[in-house]
Amino acid sequence: MKTHLTKFISVLFQFLILMILVVPVSTLARSQFAEKQIRLSATITAEEVSGNLISYVLDGDYRRLYYDDTKRRFNPISFYVRTESELGSTPGDYSFVQTFNNISCYGGPNIESLSVRVIINGNVMASNRVDLTGSELWYQGADKLYSDVVVEMTSPEIWNYQKKQCVGRVSLLVGHFL
Numbered sequence: 001m002k003t004h005l006t007k008f009i010s011v012l013f014q015f016l017i018l019m020i021l022v023v024p025v026s027t028l029a030r031s032q033f034a035e036k037q038i039r040l041s042a043t044i045t046a047e048e049v050s051g052n053l054i055s056y057v058l059d060g061d062y063r064r065l066y067y068d069d070t071k072r073r074f075n076p077i078s079f080y081v082r083t084e085s086e087l088g089s090t091p092g093d094y095s096f097v098q099t100f101n102n103i104s105c106y107g108g109p110n111i112e113s114l115s116v117r118v119i120i121n122g123n124v125m126a127s128n129r130v131d132l133t134g135s136e137l138w139y140q141g142a143d144k145l146y147s148d149v150v151v152e153m154t155s156p157e158i159w160n161y162q163k164k165q166c167v168g169r170v171s172l173l174v175g176h177f178l
Helices: none
Strands: 009-020 025-027 030-032 037-045 053-057 062-064 077-086 094-106 112-114 117-120 129-132 144-154 164-175
Touching: 053 164, 094 117, 117 129
Parallel strands: none
Antiparallel strands: 009 037, 009 164, 025 030, 037 062, 053 077, 077 144, 094 112, 094 129, 094 164, 117 144
16 A cells, blocks of 8 residues: 555554453352453554654543443443544645554354454544545634534454453554545
8 A cells, every 4th residue: 555644543442351251150049250350451542653744632531441241242432532623725635544453352162353443533444434524524723623523333242151351452553545
């Protein structure tokens, strides 16, 4: 892919999942349930490269995910990402390009290697790319043009029949691409 990238940001979603799931134990007429712990952190770190677009997370780079037993997946998370451009320039369309997407879960007889579903501003990531088009993406501030979009991540189905540890990463580039 040939690019004349003016500025891009490497948005790195790193998350670590530690799940301890215990099967209920029943004795006689009375049931006992062990407490389960699920810990997950999701962070975004930004790395800027020279050009005229600057992107960053608006509302913090950490999300706690909660496992939903009925859906067999973690509840979705979202981040608001702002992209800036200098006044006087015409930023136009820009894209999010996915360079990596994997979540691997260990525990039990098999290793599960899965992908996270990524949605950018309501558009599902297809062929590792989401193109954002139209002048309505941008609004003018006091000294810059801004574009605010929502980046959503949805967990794949993860079976919880025993203790699992999951590690994953989604990497996105933001910029002007041909």
